[in-house]
Amino acid sequence: MPQTEARSDDDLAIKVERDTYTPGETVTGNITRVSALVDSEVTLNVVLHGRAKSKFMDQNDHGAKPRRGRYELLKVKQDVFKGPVQIPGNAEPRQWSFAVQIPTHVDASHYPGNHKGEDALTDIDHETVSKMELPGSFMMGYSSGYLRREGFVEYYLEAVFEHKRSGSTETATAVVPIQLRARNIAPPLVDFSLVPFENEKKVTTQRLLPGMENAELSAMDSVKKFFGTPSVPDFAFKIEVNAPSVFQIDQPSIPLFIRVVPNWSDSSKEIQGKPAPKARVVSFRGVLGSYCHILCASGKMGFARYENWWEEDHDLEADGCDLDRLAIDVPCGDDVEAADVGAALHLRLPRSIFPSFTTFNIHLRWKLNFWVYLDIAGEETHVHRHIEQVTVIPASSGPPPGV
Structure with missing residues (x-):
């Protein structure tokens, strides 16, 4: 269950202005294509993903048995470009800029039901989830022999470039992880509850x-x-x-x-x-x-x-x-x-x-x-x-x- 890694090539690359952000801030950056292309109908969008994943694996008489948990925190999609694109061979790369605002709370639309903590460590109902602030990026794990435990919270941007070729749709993607620091709008701590x-x-x-x-x-x-x-x-x-x-x-x-x-x-x-x-x-x-x-x-x-x-x-x-x-x-x-x-x-x-x-x-x-x-x-x-x-x-x- 690896964390999402950066992925770019000549078909599509994505870069952000900095690595670390806070909920409520805006992520800005550029998406670039180097590969030659002439097409009258191209769509380009960028998606901000956030998810919390957990995994436990132990060894028994029947072999290693993994158990996993995965919960979506957010999925924010933004259209960046739609229209014709011409990139001749050996020409300058085509570049598009984007700006995506990071929400401050978990997207409650992913959890329309009402489970009252049956399937999670917290209640899962629209009202509870809508008040849940986004956690910061997180990674912890423990490994000893066949025993493995890990949990992480990750955020990443995915650029998706689609165009037609011979009647079918071809898709190129690029990914860049970002670090999110948990939000705290209060003044610096002065009461340490001694x-x-x-x-x-x-x-x-x-x-x-x-x-x-x-x-x-x-x-x-x-x-x-x-x-x-x-x-x-x-x-x-x-x-x-x-x-x-x-x-x-x-x-x-x-x-x-x-x-x-x-x-x-x-x-x-x-x-x-x-x-x-x-x-x-x-x-x-x-x-x-x-x-x-x-x-x-x-x-x-x-x-x-x-x-x-x-x-x-x-x-x-x-x-x-x-x-x-x-x-x-x-x-x-x-x-x-x-x-x-x-x-x-x-x-x-x-x-x-x-x-x-x-x-x-x-x-x-x-x-x-x-x-x-x-x-x-x-x-x-x-x-x-x-x-x-x-x-x-x-x-x-x-x-x-x-x-």
Whole structure:
């Protein structure tokens, strides 16, 4: 079930001004014919196609058995030319320009029935479909041996050139795929729906004592610390983290707020009333996990619903730094503002991330896992957080807030 590929030759070629568009925009380009032709009646049109396809294949005792799903999203036809054409041999190619506006929503005319989700992951009735915004171009898949799963959303333009020859109609076609970015007319995201959480921790080290902050511990010091000798002080604290549950494609940085709050009542008396120790982030890993759910048909006698899914991890990225070797100070105190570690790292989404969406046969959602490792008084500790469902929204095409 391959995606549609570009196809052009001397009989017909099609080009667009750019590769990527947004629903509501107009695709402009040219259609060209080089091959010689003299005909008094030629028709040329261009069709914008959009479709969502899914496939699952597994191996059993009877061989590989494919199951497929295919749903039309749109089919917009535009007449480009009708009339005589003369292209002598060795002459300049004939060229026609076109402009096709991309709809913003799925074409509900493809679904006149009322199936209430029986044959799809969403209800299929005219009212529901007419409110369904076009998803962006999408491709995800999983393969292991004979087991294959994949789903994609694709858009492409097809030029069709027809003319008569010896009483019959001859047709030449050309195809060019385009990338569609999901539409979002809202301003850039400012509310990331931060999720707060905290972890109670404790470190034990002689470096908590005044004047020992940067001391090299002797072998005896290490033995005392290992066995929890009372002379080695404890520092109790909680790590507070506010992590986003909403992400946006192309956002400059992902916020991640961290601070350390002392719990003096559970800390050793020797350090109570003293300045809190320094804390810094020394390592970070953030992972967005995709969950892709597909619907396919099985069997030749009508529709037999068949569903499958797979997961894949996508590491968050940072500009110009090794996430395993960091030194980012975070506040440690009773009444301190949290530091935006995400901004300090220029933390961002990788290019492999697609916006969350649901269409007839594909559902994509995301979850977040991250690990933050901190150094406090020379001792390493860490926190891990799992957010089962987060949302990824498309890049904004609206003005910034306040404009």
